[in-house]
Amino acid sequence: MMSDRIFVQIAAYRDFELIPTIKDALAQALCPERISFGICWQYANDEELHFIDGLKDIPNCRVATVPAAESCGLGWARSQTEKLWQGERYALQTDAHMRFATGWDTLLIEMLAMCPSQKPVLTAFPPGYHPPRIIVSNFPTGTATGRFAHNGMMTPRAVEDLSNYHAPKSGAFMAGGFMFADARLMQEVPHDPLLYFSATEVAYSVRAWTNGWDIYHPHRVICWHYYYETQEKPRPLNWEDNQDWYQRHIISEQRFRQILQMEPMTEDFGIYGLGNVRSLTDYEAFAGVSFRNWQQYIKDEQQRAMQLLSGCLQVYFDETVSDRLQSLLNDDKDYSRLVQIDWQYFVHVASELGVLSLAYWSLNKTAPHLVPESTLRELQQYYYANALRNRSHSQVLLHLLNQLATAQVTAININEPALAALVDGDLSLWPFQTLDLWIAARDRATATEILTAAGYQPGEIWQLGQQSFTHPQRAVKIELHWQLLGWEWQTERLCKVELENHTIQTLPPRDYLLLLCISAAKIGWERSLLKVYQIAALLARYPSQPWEDLLQQAEQMTAKEAFLTGIWLTNQCFKTALPTAVTQCLETMPEISAITIPWLGASES
Structure with a gap:
């Protein structure tokens, strides 16, 4: 075995950052002559096939070319790179969109020697860069348990700044875009070609650990990863090009769950199964996770989301609830917690129940810095869009009320616009989806004529004493009521409120x-x-x-x-x-x- 050579394995799917990545790796290495590459290049056409002609002048660069239509996913592509290994001592698995720190090759070998293990693996989610070489962030991180999805898949997440550490930190999860170890790792834990994409990292982490490999996170930045955060140049993806991707995905999900004993096994996975040096139970105790209980984790995270939503609404009535909200949000920042807030579920439920604007109002008032940036931005965009829509609908309402009044028809708004005005005058907190108007039964024909003349089209009468009207150019729907809960039409029972600087009548x-x-x-x-x-x-x-x-x-x-x-x-x-x-x-x-x-x-x- 070559004493200090490093085999860099890259599964590249139609990624034009590949050549800049390889050139940067060589340019930043202290000993570029000890670097060799094993690349699985997946291409869609002749132009992409010949793109890698630029690698011909690079020594020790082995390339397996595969038409994109024949590619079977990430696990398969990485298994192809393993076949290109030619006895190098070390192996670095990385992505095709990376940049490297000066002396990365020596740093990796030195840090690997610092790990108190006979079989260490260095791995992490690298900080980001933007091409050509703009560094976005520059601190090393560890990994922690991620959120279980509805299908049982779980992706680790980057946590904790390790800059103040003096040696690599022990961890439980690997990041597929950056793994460095003795090349024996490839032989003992080969990549499973049937794991399509989302399941690869966690499954590989558990397989490696149960085979006796110990996971460590570097305390220095070794490389940077392009996370394609902008929409300027989206990267082609396998599932966009292959019609059979979903079938592979389903098979991969089932395989993942069975390997980790989340459901009964239907086959012997052989070399792609768990190791026998340490048990899955030992790994779960070490990582602080129970794969068998993944569905309970989902329920617990959804429950935390519901607790947060409940607290958001209570803040309006009791500001002391803010402390409980902040505590809940602070807990969510604790990376050691397995059960966290399911923010996607939070937004979904708040939207379904019509309280998304209220949720944003509370979170923005209480602790916006504790809300994930993308979630806060999504809530904020909805809040302002809803506020503008409500003001527009209120203007439509005022215009219709004026038209009806001109025709001697008294119409009473009996839902959100007038109710908001009655409560506190804030038109931004509730969605105004319809405008409900109550009129005297004797005025029904006149009101219908006015609405029709304004472009509203009457619908069928589905409920006694009520009819819907829609407008082809307006999103708001009018619900006209001439019977309401059996109440007699009495204008004396009404009260007055201010809506957009206009006085209107509504229910008490x-x-x-x-x-x-x-x-x-x-x-x-x-x-x-x-x-x-x-x-x-x-x-x-x-x-x-x-x-x-x-x-x-x-x-x-x-x-x-x-x-x-x-x-x-x-x-x-x-x-x-x-x-x-x-x-x-x-x-x-x-x-x-x-x-x-x-x-x-x-x-x-």
């Missing part, structure tokens, strides 16, 4: 309480977190209500259970006071307090 708070509870019960409480929040906001602004009269009215409308459920949920979620009359009624209806809703459980945690 007591009527909104009934309307919101009945509406939420109709669409389902599990989908009505926003309405429960709106009930709480009304009670915070108008705490004195005629509770006996409201309960009697709800009973007459056969809506007593809906009303009590809404008030009880508001108390459970937002700690609003339960009036004595409501408490007494709840004691006779225990089924209400037994209700099970995902977001309710989060608020109690």
Whole structure:
């Protein structure tokens, strides 16, 4: 075996950073003569095939060329590079888009010798660069457990600045774009050609560790990786070029789960299975993870997301909740925690429940620096887009109300625009998806004529006393009501609010309480977190209500259970006071307090 030669193995998929990467590796090496390359070049056409002609003048550069249509994924391509090894002592697995530190070859050999192990591997997620050689970040990091996806896949993440360490730090996970070890690693733990892409790093980490290899993270920066963060020059990807990629992906996922005993094994994986020097149980104890419990991790992370969402809404009513929010967010920054906030789930649920703007408002007010930058940016973009949309819809509403008033039709807005004006005047916190107008039954024909003349097209009447109108150029939908909960049309019952510097009429708070509870019960409480929040906001602004009269009215409308459920949920979620009359009624209806809703459980945690 060549005493100090380094075999650099690169799986390159149509990547035009390949030649700059190789040239930089040679230019920055203290002893370039000891470097050899094994490259699996996957190309799409003749032009790409001949791109690597630029490597002909580089000594010890071995290339396997493969048409992109015949490529079987990352694990397969890396297994091809292993076949190009010719006895070099060390092996460096890296990507085709890298830049290297001066003297990287000597640094790696020296740091490998510093590791207190007979079989060490140096690995890390390198900091970033932009071509041609613009360094984006410049500190070494370790790795930690990542988040389990719905299919059981898990990608490690970069954590902790290791700049102050004096030797490589022990770790549990490898990064496929940078691994350096004695070349025996390739022989003892060859790459599995059937692992397509997302499963490769974790599976390889566990296989290597159970074969007796110890993982270390360099305390000095050895190289930089191009993460393609900009959209200027997107890199071609295997799954974009190959129609059968999904079948390979599914097979790979199943193989990953079976190798790590996340599901029953259906075959013997042989050399691609786990080693017998140390057990999977030993690895799990060392890494602080249980692959068998991956589904529980997902549930726990979603629960933390729901706890955060609940806290975000509670901040509006109780600023002391900010401390709990910050604690939850600070915990998420602790890389040693396995269960963290599932931010993707947080955004999804907040969007589905109509509280995305409220979530942003709370997080931005409480601790924006603790929210992942990409998530905060996504929430912020939605918040401002929603605010602009709501103002536009409010202007549409005011224009329609004016047109109707000119025709002697009194129309009352009975949903979000007027409700927001009634509560606090902030039009940015709730989505205005429809404009609901209540009119006297006698004015239905006139109102329909005015809406039609304005370009709105009437839909079918699906509910008694209600009709939808849509406009081909406007996103907002009009819901026209001439019957509302059996209430008699009485303008005397109305109150006035200010909307965009205009005075309009709307329902009084007591009527909104009934309307919101009945509406939420109709669409389902599990989908009505926003309405429960709106009930709480009304009670915070108008705490004195005629509770006996409201309960009697709800009973007459056969809506007593809906009303009590809404008030009880508001108390459970937002700690609003339960009036004595409501408490007494709840004691006779225990089924209400037994209700099970995902977001309710989060608020109690």
